[in-house]
Amino acid sequence: MSRSKRQRLLRREGAIAIAFLAPAVAMLVFLRLLPLAEGLNTSFQAWKFGDSGFVGLENYARILQDPTFVNALVVTLVFALIVNPFQIVIALLLAVLLNQRLPLVGLWRSLVFLPAAIPQSVSAVIWLILFRPDGPLNAIFEAVGLPPQPFITSSSQSLFSIVLVVSWVGVGFWMMFLIAGLNDIPQELYEAADVDGAGPLRRFFSITIPQLRRPLLFVLVADTVANFLIFAPVQILTKGGPADSTNLIMYEIFNRAFSTGDSTGASAGTILLICVIVVIVSIQFRLLPGKD
16 A cells, blocks of 8 residues: 555544544533633632622632531531442442342342432432331331331431432442453453362452452442532432531532522532542542552
8 A cells, every 4th residue: 555545544534533523522622621611710700799800719718618618528528438338339249249140130130220220310209208207118117116217307317318319329330330340350260269279258359359450440430429429319308408417519519509699609619529529539549559
């Protein structure tokens, strides 16, 4: 093939690649980068009615001195520390279990994954009915002789109720990624371990976990980001209460923007949330080191 013909072929392939990538790049720019730039610009503007102009970091200092915003940030961090390990451990155990040769294993996988196919708002409405004082859960408790529970009306139980709802939706979703990772592990490793007399626990910690490092890292990072952005369950179930015990950061930002009209504070809170997520994700990448 001549040099000129090769160059024409490369230009043609490049044009085809650009044509396929252009819609995705356009959506990234218009739906992600431009709103981010606008939010960053808004966070530096004056917030008082009638004022205008650049005020620097004043909005950031203002919201960081607001006890409600600081509480929302603390509640979100506590929520993440609870829900992330809980979801990943349950998803991993289910993935290992449902990766075995069990009867109707495809059906069980589908049933576990099914909540992930339901919108979070619909799931929240379902759990709102279950959590009612006269709902099905308390009826079951009373039937077995246990006292009824306040669930979302108690400041000590409401956050754990949100954890339960979010996990019901998320566990099956993350399980599917881990099952895919399990299927990529060479079976020769398990056969060699059987020859050496390794038991199930030894195979799990010496083969399964190390070989799942990359899928686990992906699930850890994606789950962290998703749980920092939880909004619908809080709005439908608790509206941040009682006593701000479930006032997660996204709900607080929503209230600032649309309930109190503090768009500059909401923009500053969004930028701070992005920074917190970036820091936490960077730490997570260090928790599962590897050459690749």
